[in-house]
Amino acid sequence: xxxxxxxxxxxxxxxxxxxxxxxxxxxxxxxxxxxxxxxxxxxxxxxxxxxxxxxxxxxxxxxxxxxxxxxxxxxxxxxxxxxxxxxxxxxxxxxxxxxxxxxxxxxxxxxxxxxxxxxxxxxxxxxxxxxxxxxxxxxxxxxxxxxxxxxxxxxxxxxxxxxxxxxxxxxxxxxxxxxxxxxxxxxxxxxxxxxxxxxxxxxxxxxxxxxxxxxxxxxxxxxxxxxxxxxxxxxxxxxxxxxxxxxxxxxxxxxxxxxxxxxxxxxxxxxxxxxxxxxxxxxxxxxxxxxxxxxxxxxxxxxxxxxxxxxxxxxxxxxxxxxxxxxxxxxxxxxxxxxxxxxxxxxxxxxxxxxxxxxxxxxxxxxxxxxxxxxxxxxxxxxxxxxxxxxxxxxxxxxxxxxxxxxxxxxxxxxxxxxxxxxxxxxxxxxxxxxxxxxxxxxxxxxxxxxxxxxxxxxxxxxxxxxxx
Amino acid sequence: xxxxxxxxxxxxxxxxxxxxxxxxxxxxxxxxxxxxxxxxxxxxxxxxxxxxxxxxxxxxxxxxxxxxxxxxxxxxxxxxxxxxxxxxxxxxxxxxxxxxxxxxxxxxxxxxxxxxxxxxxxxxxxxxxxxxxxxxxxxxxxxxxxxxxxxxxxxxxxxxxxxxxxxxxxxxxxxxxxxxxxxxxxxxxxxxxxxxxxxxxxxxxxxxxxxxxxxxxxxxxxxxxxxxxxxxxxxxxxxxxxxxxxxxxxxxxxxxxxxxxxxxxxxxxxxxxxxxxxxxxxxxxxxxxxxxxxxxxxxxxxxxxxxxxxxxxxxxxxxxxxxxxxxxxxxxxxxxxxxxxxxxxxxxxxxxxxxxxxxxxxxxxxxxxxxxxxxxxxxxxxxxxxxxxxxxxxxxxxxxxxxxxxxxxxxxxxxxxxxxxxxxxxxxxxxxxxxxxxxxxxxxxxxxxxxxxxxxxxxxxxxxxxxxxxxxxxxxxxxxxxxx
Numbered sequence: 024x025x026x027x028x029x030x031x032x033x034x035x036x037x038x039x040x041x042x043x044x045x046x047x048x049x050x051x052x053x054x055x056x057x058x059x060x061x062x063x064x065x066x067x068x069x070x071x072x073x074x075x076x077x078x079x080x081x082x083x084x085x086x087x088x089x090x091x092x093x094x095x096x097x098x099x100x101x102x103x104x105x106x107x108x109x110x111x112x113x114x115x116x117x118x119x120x121x122x123x124x125x126x127x128x129x130x131x132x133x134x135x136x137x138x139x140x141x142x143x144x145x146x147x148x149x150x151x152x153x154x155x156x157x158x159x160x161x162x163x164x165x166x167x168x169x170x171x172x173x174x175x176x177x178x179x180x181x182x183x184x185x186x187x188x189x190x191x192x193x194x195x196x197x198x199x200x201x202x203x204x205x206x207x208x209x210x211x212x213x214x215x216x217x218x219x220x221x222x223x224x225x226x227x228x229x230x231x232x233x234x235x236x237x238x239x240x241x242x243x244x245x246x247x248x249x250x251x252x253x254x255x256x257x258x259x260x261x262x263x264x265x266x267x268x269x270x271x272x273x274x275x276x277x278x279x280x281x282x283x284x285x286x287x288x289x290x291x292x293x294x295x296x297x298x299x300x301x302x303x304x305x306x307x308x309x310x311x312x313x314x315x316x317x318x319x320x321x322x323x324x325x326x327x328x329x330x331x332x333x334x335x336x337x338x339x340x341x342x343x344x345x346x347x348x349x350x351x352x353x354x355x356x357x358x359x360x361x362x363x364x365x366x367x368x369x370x371x372x373x374x375x376x377x378x379x380x381x382x383x384x385x386x387x388x389x390x391x392x393x394x395x396x397x398x399x400x401x402x403x404x405x406x407x408x409x410x411x412x413x414x415x416x417x418x419x420x421x422x423x424x425x426x427x428x429x430x431x432x433x434x435x436x437x438x439x440x441x442x443x444x445x446x447x448x449x450x451x452x453x454x455x456x457x458x459x460x461x462x463x464x465x466x467x468x469x470x471x472x473x474x475x476x477x478x479x480x481x482x483x484x485x486x487x488x489x490x491x492x
Numbered sequence: 493x494x495x496x497x498x499x500x501x502x503x504x505x506x507x508x509x510x511x512x513x514x515x516x517x518x519x520x521x522x523x524x525x526x527x528x529x530x531x532x533x534x535x536x537x538x539x540x541x542x543x544x545x546x547x548x549x550x551x552x553x554x555x556x557x558x559x560x561x562x563x564x565x566x567x568x569x570x571x572x573x574x575x576x577x578x579x580x581x582x583x584x585x586x587x588x589x590x591x592x593x594x595x596x597x598x599x600x601x602x603x604x605x606x607x608x609x610x611x612x613x614x615x616x617x618x619x620x621x622x623x624x625x626x627x628x629x630x631x632x633x634x635x636x637x638x639x640x641x642x643x644x645x646x647x648x649x650x651x652x653x654x655x656x657x658x659x660x661x662x663x664x665x666x667x668x669x670x671x672x673x674x675x676x677x678x679x680x681x682x683x684x685x686x687x688x689x690x691x692x693x694x695x696x697x698x699x700x701x702x703x704x705x706x707x708x709x710x711x712x713x714x715x716x717x718x719x720x721x722x723x724x725x726x727x728x729x730x731x732x733x734x735x736x737x738x739x740x741x742x743x744x745x746x747x748x749x750x751x752x753x754x755x756x757x758x759x760x761x762x763x764x765x766x767x768x769x770x771x772x773x774x775x776x777x778x779x780x781x782x783x784x785x786x787x788x789x790x791x792x793x794x795x796x797x798x799x800x801x802x803x804x805x806x807x808x809x810x811x812x813x814x815x816x817x818x819x820x821x822x823x824x825x826x827x828x829x830x831x832x833x834x835x836x837x838x839x840x841x842x843x844x845x846x847x848x849x850x851x852x853x854x855x856x857x858x859x860x861x862x863x864x865x866x867x868x869x870x871x872x873x874x875x876x877x878x879x880x881x882x883x884x885x886x887x888x889x890x891x892x893x894x895x896x897x898x899x900x901x902x903x904x905x906x907x908x909x910x911x912x913x914x915x916x917x918x919x920x921x922x923x924x925x926x927x928x929x930x931x932x933x934x935x936x937x938x939x940x941x942x943x944x945x946x947x948x949x950x951x952x953x954x955x956x957x958x959x960x961x962x963x964x965x966x967x968x969x970x971x972x973x974x975x976x
Contacts, residue, residue, distance in 0.1 A: 029538050030530065032523075036631060037605040038549045041542045042527040042638075042789050044631065047516060053523035054501070058511040060529050061497045069498060073510045080507050136506035162505065162513070176530075322511050352507055 028181045032215055049215045055169040056176070062322055063375045070376055074325045075109045077349045078357075082107060082115065084132065085355040091129030092355060113333075117345055117358045120155060123303075127156045127354070135160065135353050142353045147302040157303040158354040164210075166323050166350055170306035171211035173320075177312040178271065178296055182212060184243035185268075186221040189233055189251060190276070191473020197225040199232045219243075226473050230254045230415075237266055246273040249283055249297070250475040253405070254416065256283075260290050269293055275300055277474050278363075278385035282405055284315060299365075299383045304346045304356060308380050316368050318377035324348055326378065327358070328367050338369040341384060341399075362386045364400070389478045393455055394424045401453050401478055411448060412441045418467045419449075421480040427457045436463050495648045501682045518682040524638040525645065531789055539788050547792065548574050557603040560595070582800065593624045604629065616769035626770040635790050639773035640678035642787075646779040647763050651675060651685040653710030653737065658700055658718055660743075664692035669703050686710075693718050697725045704733055713740040716750045716764075723753040736760050742767055749937075751782065918948045939968050 032053065034043035045053065062070065085092035086105020093103045095116045101107050107115070123130065135142060140161020146154040175182070186208050197203040202224035207213040209221065222240045224233060226248065234255055237245065245266070247255070252274055259265050272287060275298040287295045299308040299317055307324055308317035319326045325347040328336040336342035344363040348356040363386055368379030384390075390398040401419070408414045416432035429449065431437070437445060446459045469475045501522060503512035514522065531539065551574045554561040562572040568585045570577060577584060592599065604611070609630025616624060628636075644651070655675045664670070669691040674680040676688065689707045691700060693715060700722055704712065712733070714722070719741055725731070739754045739762045746764035754762050766775040766784055774791050775784035786793045795803045919942055921935050939949045951970040 027535065027538065029534055029542060031542070032527070036607045038553050038608075039546075039631065040549060041546050042524055042531070044520070044634075045523055047519075050516070050519040050523035051513070053526040054514055054519040055511055057522040057526035057529065058501065060526065062511065065498060073500070077508070077510050080509055084507050138505045139507075162508070165513075350508060 028183055030176065030182055030216055033217065045215070051165060052169055052172060052211075052215055055165070056172055059169065059173050059322055063318075063377055065376045067370070067376045067378065070321045070378075074321055074349065075112065078112065078325050078347050079105075079107065079109065081347070081349060081352065081355055082357060084136075084352050085357060088132040088134035089130055089355060090133070091126050091131075092357065094129070115358050117333075117360045118356065119360050120362050123157075123356075123359065124155055131158060131354050132352055138162075139352050140164075145302065155303060157356070159351060160353045163305065163348070163351045163353075167305050168211040170309070170320050170323060171209075172215075174273075174296075174298060174306075174309045175212070177309065179312075180244060180271070182208065182216050182218040184219045184270075185240065186219065186244045186246065187224070187237060187240045187242035188221060189224045189228070189237070189245070189247040190226050191469070192223065192225040192227075197223045199224065199228045199236060202228075202236060226251055226469065230258055234258050234262070238264065241266065241268050243268050243270050244273065245269060245271075246275070248474065249274045249277045249279045250477060252295075253280075253283055253286065256286055256290050257415075265291050271296060273298065277476075278383050278389070278400070280402070280405065281382075282402075286406070297383075299380070301361060304348050304359065304361060307344070307346060307361075308383070311371055311373055311375070311379075313373045314371060316371070317380040317383065318371065318375055319380060321377050323350065326380075328365055328380070336367045338367050338379075339381075341366045341382075364390075385476075388480050389476055390480060391419070391421050391427070391453065391478060392424050392480060392482050403449070403452050403477070407448050407452075408445075411444045412437050414445075416467050417477060419478045421457075421478070421482060424482065425458055427453075427459055428462055429459050430462045430464055430467055432464055432466055437461065493650050494652060496644050496651050496679075496683065497648055499651060499683050502684065514682065520634070521638060521641065521678075521682050524634070525641060528638065528642050528789060532785070543788060543792050544578060547578060551577050553601065557601040558599055560598045582802075586800075589624055592626075600627075607631075609633075614769050624770060632772065636772050637678035637681070639776070639787055639790060640676070641682070643763075643765060643773075643776045644679060646776065647738070648779070649711065649738070651679055651683050653686050654708060654735070655686065655688040655711045656691070656704060656707050656709035656713070657688065658691045658693045658695070658712070658714040658722075660693045660715065664690060664694075666692045666694040666696075667699055668692070669707070697721050698729075701725050701729070701731050705731060708735045709733070710735050710737050711740060712736060712738075713742070716741045716744040716746045719762075720750050720753055723750075723757040727753075727757045733758050738763060740765065919950070921949060921951045936968065943968065 031041055032043040032045045032049050034040050035046050036044040043049075062073070065073075082092075082105040084105070086096055086103055092105070095118075096105060096107075097103045099114055099116055101111060101114055118130075142158050142160055143164075144156065144158050146156045202222055205221045205223070207221065208218040212218045222236075222242065224236050226233075228236070230251075233251070237255065245252075252272060269291060271294055272291070273296045274283075279295075279297045284295045287293060296310050297317070298306070298310065300306050305323060306320045307326060308319045310316070311318050327345040327347075328340075328342040329345055330336050330340060330342045341364055344361050344365050346356065346359050346361050348359070364384040365380045366382040366384065368381035371377075371379050384400045389400060391401050392398045403417070403419075408417075412433065414431055414433055418430040420428040420430060422428060427449075429445070442461055445461075449459055450456045467475070500510050501512040501514045501518055503509055504515045505513040531542070534542075555565075555572055555574065564585060565572045565577060568583065570580055570583060611627045611629060612633065614626040614628055616626070669689055672688050672690070674688060675685040679685045689703075689709065691703050693700075695703070697718075700718075704722075712719075719739060726733070736758050738760050739758070741750065741762055742765040746762050751762045754760050764777045764782075764784070765773065767773045772790055773787045774793055775786045777783070778785055797803050919939075921939050935951055939951055943949045949968055951968055953970050
């Protein structure tokens with residue numbers, strides 16, 4: 024939804040408001056955006072060429088300043104100093120999540136160029152609660168902000184309006200009933216563009232309180248996680264009331280069920296814009312301004328989607344997401360297997376050369392395993408739930424190839440007939456007559472990083488997939 | 493070969509090649525380009541609103557720091573307050589070049605904000621022969637360069653190519669070409685660029701052609717009349733410029749003849765620009781068409797009819813001139829008063845050809861024109877700013893050559909003034925008294941048309957040195973114009 028309100032940066036020169044003559048911080052961002060405006064239309068081959076050149080610079084740096092990477096390169100017979108030809112890229116070993124967890128210290132650069140700015144260490148708690156440490160620089164933060172702005176500009180947001188955010192926060196932060204309030208939208212826009220106010224609420228807040236808070240904010244834009252959004256929309260439908268000014272919802276951090284878009288349109292009548300980001304790798308893909316699929320942020324990450332034979336997937340094929348973060352010289356993430364799966368898309372009709380991902384499918388442990396050994400991400404048929412029983416929350420936990428535990432949060436336990444009907448519904452939706460047993464809970468907590476996993480496989484995933492990590 | 497839109501700016505951060513992290517000057521330039529890339533697609537209403545916002549700043553500054561402006565407004569019966577002036581915009585007296593010249597430093601701002609940087613002097617003789625001295629600041633220079641770079645980006649040039657310019661600027665000595673690394677400050681601040689070569693347009697045409705054969709440019713920039721003379725010379729002598737990919741023109745109207753000649757002789761297209769030294773860029777040729785887009789981020793450009801009303805879209809001919817101010821530039825923050833005031837008559841004889849239109853691309857002139865353009869499917873003809881002044885002689889002060897010979901004749905012969913003076917038999921065509929020798933070729937079709945009808949036609953030309961090459965076969969008389 025494009026706005027009629029122009030987006031004009033702050034100007035620091037007296038008497039000049041438009042076009043703005045901005046400060047250093049702003050022009051650095053805008054200079055990147057100008058380049059993004061150009062590169063998004065480049066042919067894929069040119070993007071690949073430029074990515075590979077930057078990836079080679081990164082590998083050279085890693086080989087010369089990271090003991091961990093030197094060892095990894097030596098192990099596969101590549102020059103330890105990182106000077107490799109582009110055609111040898113596929114020989115660079117993939118970095119598994121477990122290897123990053125275990126080898127953080129050795130993988131860090133010991134000689135970060137000073138002009139990359141200050142280093143900040145951070146960690147992502149991960150869905151399993153096993154933290155992944157990583158380091159970022161002022162420069163990687165600049166790219167983060169630039170991609171945030173690209174998303175705003177792609178989707179034509181009106182910066183003068185109000186933004187509401189419901190997401191994971193530090194413990195005790197942004198609690199109900201008020202959450203926290205800010206005068207601007209955040210680091211990507213503050214000081215660069217004038218914006219309206221923003222409000223933040225901790226996602227651990229009860230959904231009823233969340234919805235009341237959202238109504239009070241009367242925001243134009245909402246950012247939250249897909250599962251949380253679903254709960255909000257369902258509650259909104261039950262109450263027969265919706266946030267009146269809302270014009271767009273953004274989602275991030277979890278895989279998005281395709282029916283959620285339709286649900287948003289039917290109940291709130293607003294578009295849903297999804298993003299694919301991770302804390303350690305930054306922006307990986309943003310939703311196309313004209314379509315529901317995603318464009319890889321090729322200017323920041325080299326993304327490989329690899330099949331079981333470690334070959335690049337073709338359009339329509341699902342594979343593992345392997346990311347090289349092109350500008351993080353503090354902790355190089357080179358061919359980092361992030362743990363997600365994605366489906367490769369055909370070139371986008373919008374004309375952008377940026378690679379296309381049709382779906383982001385989440386992690387392998389969110390896949391169900393079938394008796395024949397096949398594995399895939401299930402579709403629940405959420406839309407059919409309401410015909411059976413008022414189910415507030417659902418999580419499927421696979422204990423064996425035949426048995427699935429359906430954890431439900433409901434106002435009243437399902438009666439026998441409802442359980443039978445719901446079992447049949449799930450079996451049909453999942454495509455296999457799994458044994459379904461029901462467990463009733465008061466709530467299904469989010470994982471340590473605030474994300475919600477609606478499918479959890481307790482089967483040894485890695486052994487099935489042949490991975491070591 | 494790399495098109496500029498695929499070229500990577502110079503990066504100054506260790507290990508980062510792409511996307512580039514450039515130095516402060518380059519980042520500033522790219523930040524402007526990013527804004528220009530956005531604003532070119534804005535709706536006309538948004539463009540107009542932003543112009544108004546910037547105009548308020550310009551007017552406020554003029555009122556605050558230049559007493560002569562306040563007096564001028566008051567003498568015109570206007571309240572010297574910003575909102576009132578904006579509302580009465582069309583009543584603001586138009587500042588003519590002659591007034592500016594006479595005023596000396598009266599219109600000079602007494603308090604230029606230091607952030608605008610040091611002053612630089614601009615001297616222009618202009619097409620009207622009214623030389624003026626104007627001043628710019630580092631801010632105006634930055635905007636000039638930004639529009640220059642926009643033009644390169646729009647036309648997707650390959651900066652690694654060789655760039656040749658044949659210009660009239662007085663610092664160049666005829667016949668002595670200069671060579672430099674890089675295309676100039678607009679490009680070089682951001683990108684690596686190839687070699688550039690410059691030659692004075694006062695060099696005779698055969699020498700220019702020989703120089704071009706030696707330089708073997710990929711791109712050639714010059715005045716339309718010079719380009720026409722060159723192309724004709726090359727055609728007659730069978731001179732090829734095999735590397736040439738595009739011709740750029742400025743300073744005069746690039747009419748059909750120029751475009752056809754360049755296509756026929758060199759096999760290249762012409763990309764034209766509309767600029768004036770004291771105002772900056774006013775319009776650039778559309779990347780996809782032969783017409784122009786107004787640089788609305790830098791100037792408010794009004795195209796007015798004889799009664800001072802904005803010309804309507806589709807209006808083909810009128811007694812008109814264009815008025816420009818520069819809301820995004822120094823805009824009165826320098827000594828160049830027209831920039832402070834607005835409604836400066838940039839040059840009543842410089843025009844975008846009457847048959848040329850610009851398609852709306854978000855940047856345009858006045859709001860009314862834009863509204864009409866939208867109704868008309870987003871095409872706005874810029875009315876010819878041609879001015880046909882007939883007293884007892886015809887002073888051809890319009891760019892009729894832009895119409896093409898037949899259109900010129902049709903227009904002229906229908907004009908009331910012609911009907912009134914159709915018996916007149918001695919006609920003096922004057923135009924270019926400025927720094928270039930140009931407009932000879934532009935005047936020639938009109939002069940010939942008049943001569944065919946039995947009139948005695950004489951052209952007054954700035955520089956007779958080139959006249960023979962251009963007018964040799966036409967049989968037209970010509971005499972030397974006054975030399976300043």
